[in-house]
Amino acid sequence: MGVTYASPLPLIAVLLPALAALAVLVSRERYRNARDSWSTLTAIVMVAVIAAMLPEVLDGRVPQTTIVEITPGIDVALRADAAGMIFALLASSLWVLASVYAVGYMRAEHEHKQTRFFVAFALSIGAATGVAFAANLFTFVLFYELLTLFTYPLVTHRETDEAIRAGRRYLTYTLSGGVLLIGGTAWVHMLDIDGTFAAGGILDGNGLSTATTWGLLALLIGGVGVKSAVMPLHGWLPGAMVAPTPVSALLHAVAVVKAGVFGMVRMIVFVFGADLLREMDASTLIAILAAITLLVGSALAIRHDNLKRRLAYSTISHLSYIVLGLALLGPIALVGALLHIVGHGVTKITLFFVAGAINARTHKENVSQLDGIGRQMPITMAAFTLASLSMAGIPPFVLFTSKFYLGWGAAQVDQQLYLVVYLISGVLAAAYLFPIVYRAFWRRSNDHPRYGEADLRMVVPLALTAVLALVLGVFPDTPFSFFELASNIAEATYGTGSAVAGGGG
Amino acid sequence: MGLSAAASVWALVHVLDDGPLTYNLGGWAPPVGIEYVVDLVAAFVATIVTTVSTLVLIATRRWAIREAGDRLGSFYGLVMLLLAGLVGMVVTGDLFNLFVFIEISSLAAYALVFLGGRGGMIAGFRYLILGSIGGSFYLLGVGFLYFTTGTLNMAETHEILSADASARSVQAGAAFIFVGLGLKMALVPLHLWLPDAYTFAPSSVNSLIAPVMTKVGAYAMMRMFLSVFPTGYLTDVVPVADALLVLGLVGIVFGAVVAMSQTDIRRMLAYSSISQLSLIAVGIGLGTPLGMVAALLHVMNHAVMKAALFLAAGSIRYSTGITTVDGVSGLGRTMPLTMIAFALGAIAMVGIPPMAGFFSKWYAVQAGVEADQWAVVAVVLVSSLLSAVYLFRILERAYLHPVQPEPAHGPQGDNAFGETAAQIATEEPAVESPLDVVLPAVALGLAALALGIANSWIVTQILEPGV
Numbered sequence A: 001m002g003v004t005y006a007s008p009l010p011l012i013a014v015l016l017p018a019l020a021a022l023a024v025l026v027s028r029e030r031y032r033n034a035r036d037s038w039s040t041l042t043a044i045v046m047v048a049v050i051a052a053m054l055p056e057v058l059d060g061r062v063p064q065t066t067i068v069e070i071t072p073g074i075d076v077a078l079r080a081d082a083a084g085m086i087f088a089l090l091a092s093s094l095w096v097l098a099s100v101y102a103v104g105y106m107r108a109e110h111e112h113k114q115t116r117f118f119v120a121f122a123l124s125i126g127a128a129t130g131v132a133f134a135a136n137l138f139t140f141v142l143f144y145e146l147l148t149l150f151t152y153p154l155v156t157h158r159e160t161d162e163a164i165r166a167g168r169r170y171l172t173y174t175l176s177g178g179v180l181l182i183g184g185t186a187w188v189h190m191l192d193i194d195g196t197f198a199a200g201g202i203l204d205g206n207g208l209s210t211a212t213t214w215g216l217l218a219l220l221i222g223g224v225g226v227k228s229a230v231m232p233l234h235g236w237l238p239g240a241m242v243a244p245t246p247v248s249a250l251l252h253a254v255a256v257v258k259a260g261v262f263g264m265v266r267m268i269v270f271v272f273g274a275d276l277l278r279e280m281d282a283s284t285l286i287a288i289l290a291a292i293t294l295l296v297g298s299a300l301a302i303r304h305d306n307l308k309r310r311l312a313y314s315t316i317s318h319l320s321y322i323v324l325g326l327a328l329l330g331p332i333a334l335v336g337a338l339l340h341i342v343g344h345g346v347t348k349i350t351l352f353f354v355a356g357a358i359n360a361r362t363h364k365e366n367v368s369q370l371d372g373i374g375r376q377m378p379i380t381m382a383a384f385t386l387a388s389l390s391m392a393g394i395p396p397f398v399l400f401t402s403k404f405y406l407g408w409g410a411a412q413v414d415q416q417l418y419l420v421v422y423l424i425s426g427v428l429a430a431a432y433l434f435p436i437v438y439r440a441f442w443r444r445s446n447d448h449p450r451y452g453e454a455d456l457r458m459v460v461p462l463a464l465t466a467v468l469a470l471v472l473g474v475f476p477d478t479p480f481s482f483f484e485l486a487s488n489i490a491e492a493t494y495g496t497g498s499a500v501a502g503g504g505g
Numbered sequence B: 001m002g003l004s005a006a007a008s009v010w011a012l013v014h015v016l017d018d019g020p021l022t023y024n025l026g027g028w029a030p031p032v033g034i035e036y037v038v039d040l041v042a043a044f045v046a047t048i049v050t051t052v053s054t055l056v057l058i059a060t061r062r063w064a065i066r067e068a069g070d071r072l073g074s075f076y077g078l079v080m081l082l083l084a085g086l087v088g089m090v091v092t093g094d095l096f097n098l099f100v101f102i103e104i105s106s107l108a109a110y111a112l113v114f115l116g117g118r119g120g121m122i123a124g125f126r127y128l129i130l131g132s133i134g135g136s137f138y139l140l141g142v143g144f145l146y147f148t149t150g151t152l153n154m155a156e157t158h159e160i161l162s163a164d165a166s167a168r169s170v171q172a173g174a175a176f177i178f179v180g181l182g183l184k185m186a187l188v189p190l191h192l193w194l195p196d197a198y199t200f201a202p203s204s205v206n207s208l209i210a211p212v213m214t215k216v217g218a219y220a221m222m223r224m225f226l227s228v229f230p231t232g233y234l235t236d237v238v239p240v241a242d243a244l245l246v247l248g249l250v251g252i253v254f255g256a257v258v259a260m261s262q263t264d265i266r267r268m269l270a271y272s273s274i275s276q277l278s279l280i281a282v283g284i285g286l287g288t289p290l291g292m293v294a295a296l297l298h299v300m301n302h303a304v305m306k307a308a309l310f311l312a313a314g315s316i317r318y319s320t321g322i323t324t325v326d327g328v329s330g331l332g333r334t335m336p337l338t339m340i341a342f343a344l345g346a347i348a349m350v351g352i353p354p355m356a357g358f359f360s361k362w363y364a365v366q367a368g369v370e371a372d373q374w375a376v377v378a379v380v381l382v383s384s385l386l387s388a389v390y391l392f393r394i395l396e397r398a399y400l401h402p403v404q405p406e407p408a409h410g411p412q413g414d415n416a417f418g419e420t421a422a423q424i425a426t427e428e429p430a431v432e433s434p435l436d437v438v439l440p441a442v443a444l445g446l447a448a449l450a451l452g453i454a455n456s457w458i459v460t461q462i463l464e465p466g467v
Helices: A009-027 A029-058 A082-108 A114-133 A137-155 A161-190 A210-227 A236-242 A245-254 A256-272 A274-280 A282-303 A307-327 A331-362 A378-391 A398-412 A416-442 A456-474 A482-494 B002-018 B040-091 B095-114 B117-149 B154-163 B168-184 B193-200 B203-228 B233-237 B240-260 B265-286 B289-320 B336-350 B356-370 B374-400 B415-425 B435-453 B455-466
Strands: A003-006 A061-071 A074-079 B021-024 B035-038
Touching: A009 A029, A009 A061, A009 A074, A009 A082, A009 A114, A029 A061, A029 A082, A029 A114, A029 A482, A061 A137, A061 B356, A061 B455, A074 A114, A074 A137, A082 A114, A082 A245, A082 A256, A082 A331, A082 A456, A082 A482, A114 A137, A114 A245, A114 A256, A137 A161, A137 A245, A137 A256, A161 A210, A161 A236, A161 B356, A161 B374, A210 A256, A210 A274, A210 A282, A236 A245, A236 A307, A245 A256, A245 A307, A245 A331, A256 A274, A256 A282, A256 A307, A256 A331, A274 A282, A282 A307, A282 A416, A307 A331, A307 A398, A307 A416, A331 A378, A331 A398, A331 A456, A331 A482, A378 A398, A378 A416, A378 A456, A398 A416, A398 A456, B035 B040, B035 B154, B040 B095, B040 B203, B040 B289, B040 B435, B040 B455, B095 B117, B095 B193, B095 B203, B117 B154, B117 B168, B117 B193, B154 B203, B168 B203, B168 B233, B168 B240, B193 B203, B193 B265, B203 B265, B203 B289, B233 B240, B240 B265, B240 B374, B265 B289, B265 B356, B265 B374, B289 B336, B289 B356, B289 B435, B289 B455, B336 B356, B336 B374, B336 B435, B356 B374, B356 B435, B356 B455, B435 B455
Parallel strands: A003 A061
Antiparallel strands: A061 A074, B021 B035
16 A cells, blocks of 8 residues: 655644644633534644545555554554545545534534533534544544544533443443453554554455454454444444434534445455455355345335434444445455445435424424425435435435446356345335435425524535535545545555456546 | 752662662661661662652642641641651661551541541541551561561561461462551452541541552562562462452552542542552552553652642632532633643543553563453543543633532531631632642642653663662
C-alpha cells in the first residue's frame, strides 16, 4: 500500500474534534450560539485537513504520525491509508452536516444538557477518525474503546428509564466486543506478529496452527462483529434508537456501526487476508451469518411501525451487505463493500435526518401516522423519497452502484446464491420504505393540523445528503474520489491484475 | 510524608542509575545484622506507597480533624507508624525484620480502624484476630526456614536454599508463609477481614489503607518469589504459585460479583479491592517474568485508581453524608470535581485504554497467553466487564439520574459514625468539597491516565530489569 511518510496531518485530524469539544465545553450554555458554531467550523476545517492528504494518498504515498510507544514494541500510530481515508472523509464530511442539523434539532426539541451532548458528539467523531486512521491493531482497539465510551452519554442522553436501559445494553454489548478485541490483539502480539495493518493480511505465513487461527478469528472478528451488528450480536442497535435523532444518525450512518464494518475491513482484508480465510474456509461462515442477517434484518424492518426502529433494522441489514461483500474475498466485491460504506452512510443519514425533522415538527414517530405528510413537508419527504430509491438500489443512485459491484463480485467468485440474496434484500428494502413514501404523498389525512417544513438547519442538511446520494451514484469520484480509493485498495489486496477501475461502472 | 516520598523518588532514580542500595542497620554486616535492600522493585513500590499516601494525607486532613477530634496527635502518630511499617516492609532484606514491620503496620491499622465508631470496633477486632493469625503463620514459616538455613537474611536464605532446598521444613515454611501473606493480601478465602475494615474505618483511614496496605502484602509475596525461595521452587516443588493462580482467579470473579450487589459505596469498593488484588495474585501465580510485571504494574495502577475512588467516596460522604450507591443520584452536577475523580478512577479500573488499568490487564492477558493459561485470559477479560457493571452503576446514577430529594441528614444519616454524624449534618447538602480535598483526588485520577500513557517507560526501565 505505497510508501509511508511522516506527517502530522492524521493526528491533527483526530485532535480537531477534541479541540472542538473543549471549545464547546468552555462556551457552555451561556454562549450557545458560539458553542454551536464551534462544531461546524471545526468539522469544515477537519474535512479540509483530511482532503489535503487525498492527492498524496491517491499517489500511493501514505501520511503517518507515530505518537508514542505505548507499551514495549507497540506504537500508537495513525496512518491515513486509502481505507482509512474513505471512512474518515465520510465521517468528517457528514459531521459538517450532522452538526448543523443537530443544532436545529436540539433547539427545536428544547433538549437539556446540550453542552454535554455536543462535547460527546465531537469526541465520538474524533474517536471514529482515530479508528479510521489507526495504523495497527493496538491503536485500533484504543480508539474503538474510546468510541464506546464517548457514545455512551449520547445513547443515554434523554435520561429516561428506557434510555438508561438502552445504555446498559449498549455498554454490555460494545464493551464485550471490546474485550474480545483486546484479547485477540494481546494474543497476536504474543505470537510475535507486528500488528501493523497491511493489505493482504499479516497473519498468513507465520505458521499458526488451525486452532490458533480460529481462536483469533473468534476474538477479532467477533469483536468488530458487535458494532457491525451481525446477528446474533445485533441486540444493542434497535434499543439505542431511544437516543435523540442526530445521535441515531451519527451512530447508525457514520460513527459506530461504520467503525464496526470498517473494523471488518481491517480484520478481513488487513489482518487475516483472503488467502488465510479461504484456506480455513472461515469466509463461508462469515458470509452465511451475514447473509442471514441481511435477509432477516430486512424482513424484520417491514414489521416495525416505529420509523426509527424500521430504519434501525434496515441498518442491520445493510451492514451485512458490506460484511458479506468482504467475506466474498474478491476484488470487485471489495470495491462494492467499500462503496457501500460510503453510500449507505450518505443514504441512511438522510433517512434519519428526515425521521428527526418529522419528529421535531410533528412529534410523530410511527409510520402509520405519516399519511399526507408529504404535502406539508414537501422538501423533507422528497429527500426521503430520493433516499428510499437509493436504499432499494434503483439506478442511478449510489447504492445501486455499490450493490451492482457487490452482485458482480458475487458472480465473479461464483457465488450466485449471494447474488440472489442481494437481489431479494433489495426488494425487501423497497417493501419497507416505499409504503412510507406512498402514505406521505398519496394518502390524505384529515386529522392532523397543518405543519410546515422544519427548521432550515434541519432541512438544508437533509436535502444536501439526499442530493449527494444521487450525485455519488453518477459520479462516484465526486467530491472525494471514493471509487478510486476503493479500487486502489482492491488492487493492493488482490494484485494489479484485478483492476476494476477500467471495466464497467 | 512529603519528605519520605521525595526520598523514595530519589532512591528510585538512584537505583535506576547505580543498582541496588543496601544499608546495614546498626553497622552490623548482613548475616548477623539486619540489612535493608532497595532494588528496583523495592524502590518502585516504595515510591508508589509514599507518593499515593502523601496525596491521600493532604486530601484527608480535614476529615482527620473531624474524625479524630482531640486525638488528632495520636491519630497522626498511628498513621506515621503505619506508613513506616509499610515502607519498612518494602525495603527490608531480612525475613524476621519483615515480620516486625508487618506487625508494626498492622497494629497501627487495627488501632486506626477502631476509630470508626461502633462498627469500627467490631471490624477492627476481627481484623486484629485474623491479622494476628496471619502474622503468626508468617512467623512460623520463617521459623521453619530458619531450621534449615540458620539465617534470616533474604539474600543468604536464597543462596542456601538454591544450593539445597530438599528439606521438609522448607516446604512447610513455604506453606506457612503463603497462608500468612495470603491473609495480608486478602486472598480469597482469607479475605474476611477486609470488607468490614474498609467499610467501617473512618474515611481518612480507609482512603489510606485501601490503596497501599494490601499492596505491600502482595509485594512481600513477590519478594518470596523473587529473592527468598530459589527460582522455580514455589512453582514446581511447592505449588504455591498454582494456589495463588487458582485462588486469584476465583477471587477476581468472586470480588467483582459480590461488589455488584453492594449498596454501600465503600463496601463495594472493598470487594472491588479483593477482585483487583486477586489480579495481582494471578500475576504472581503465573510465575513468569511477564506475569510478575503485570502484577507489579497493577500494584501501582490499583493503588492510584483505588485512592482516587476512595477519596471521591470520602468526599461524597463528607459533603452530603451519603454512603449508599443509590444516594449518588445527580451528584455529577452538584459535586462535579469529585465525580470527575471518581469517573477517571472508574474508567481506569474498567480498563478503557489508554488508562492505567487497561495495561495491567493487557500484560496479564499477554502473560496468560504466553503461559498457555487460557483460564487467566478469559477471567481477566471478563473481569473488566464485571467491574464495568459495578462501577458504571455509580456513574449512571451520578450523571443520568435526577438529584435525589433531600437525603436523610442528621445523626441517623450515618450511625456507623457515632459522634461526628452531628457535624456532618451541619454541612450544606451536596456541595463540592473544598479544593484541598478534591484536587488530590482529581490528581490521582489524572495520574491513572498519565501512568497508562507512560507504562512503556515504567515497564521497560523499572519492572523488566527488576524481575
